[in-house]
Amino acid sequence: MPQCNLTAEQFRRAQCAELQAWLRGAWDEDHVRYELVEHSEVLNPFRELFGDRRFRRGLDVGVGPYGLGFLGAHLRQQIDEIYGLDPLPLIKVDIGDPDLRQLVAEIRGRVKYIRGCGEYIPAAGGTFDIVACINVVDHAWQPSRIVAEIGRVLKPGGILVFGVNTLSLMGELAWRLRRSLRPQDWFFVAHPHTFQWGSADAMLRVILSKCVRVWTNKPSLWCRIAGHGRMSFWVAETKQ
Ligand SMILES: C[S@@+](CC[C@H](N)C(=O)[O-])C[C@H]1O[C@@H](n2cnc3c(N)ncnc32)[C@H](O)[C@@H]1O
Numbered sequence: 001m002p003q004c005n006l007t008a009e010q011f012r013r014a015q016c017a018e019l020q021a022w023l024r025g026a027w028d029e030d031h032v033r034y035e036l037v038e039h040s041e042v043l044n045p046f047r048e049l050f051g052d053r054r055f056r057r058g059l060d061v062g063v064g065p066y067g068l069g070f071l072g073a074h075l076r077q078q079i080d081e082i083y084g085l086d087p088l089p090l091i092k093v094d095i096g097d098p099d100l101r102q103l104v105a106e107i108r109g110r111v112k113y114i115r116g117c118g119e120y121i122p123a124a125g126g127t128f129d130i131v132a133c134i135n136v137v138d139h140a141w142q143p144s145r146i147v148a149e150i151g152r153v154l155k156p157g158g159i160l161v162f163g164v165n166t167l168s169l170m171g172e173l174a175w176r177l178r179r180s181l182r183p184q185d186w187f188f189v190a191h192p193h194t195f196q197w198g199s200a201d202a203m204l205r206v207i208l209s210k211c212v213r214v215w216t217n218k219p220s221l222w223c224r225i226a227g228h229g230r231m232s233f234w235v236a237e238t239k240q
Contacts (some may be wrong), residue, residue, distance in 0.1 A: 011140075019088055022064065022091060032100060037073075039233075042233045045233075045235055049237070054078050055075075057079070057129055058081070059083045059127075061146060067107075068104065068107050085121065128158060129158050129159065130160075131159070132160075135231065137193065139191060147206060151206055164231070168226050168228070176194075212239050212240075214236040216233060219232070
């Protein structure tokens with residue numbers, strides 16, 4: 001299903017809202033700790049599929065302006081070179097706990113931060129053995145273009161780890177109603193797109209149709225109709 005693209009002004013406002021939230025959290029140890037453990041639930045299926053496989057080059061699309069991301073936080077021991085792409089500037093993470101500060105510095109030292117948009121990934125086709133893109137496309141300018149770009153830069157035999165917040169049918173109707181009443185709320189400005197599991201899966205078909213293995217935590221029919229919003233994940237391996 002095609003997702004509509006934002007105007008330049010809508011994207012600028014989404015990025016301003018995003019940056020405010022990251023700047024507020026950069027002083028908060030609990031927030032930074034949370035960033036480091038977030039999305040770890042997808043490691044179980046990942047390990048079941050790929051064990052401790054090593055990767056030469058990894059890309060985290062929408063890595064977040066702390067420069068940590070999923071690959072840096074969870075898979076840095078298995079990846080030789082990690083690149084993190086994000087339109088926001090890299091910001092200082094200023095926390096007191098020396099152990100946490102050291103861990104953040106270690107991860108940031110491993111992730112080469114590149115400022116730019118996932119719609120135009122500055123890399124040749126087939127550059128990356130693994131690409132992560134988690135909790136990004138609902139904040140982005142042209143979600144389906146990001147997916148096409150990820151498909152382009154993934155090597156044959158490469159791994160995709162993708163996550164997006166998904167709503168149920170009822171959840172989406174409620175979201176649209178609330179947004180029409182308060183369109184300026186931070187939450188709606190920072191999340192200009194909404195997805196259901198089915199629309200996200202359809203958008204990803206351009207990559208998944210070329211994969212040999214695909215895992216996804218597809219919600220039950222009841223949850224797709226009336227369940228709570230949740231993070232939906234896809235882990236897939238492209239054909240050699
Ligand atoms: C909610 S944060 C998620 C960050 C990180 N992936 C994580 O899971 O913690 C969304 C990130 O997507 C980035 N983003 C928004 N639009 C983007 C785009 N067009 N291309 C790449 N990243 C984008 C934002 O700047 C922000 O850092």
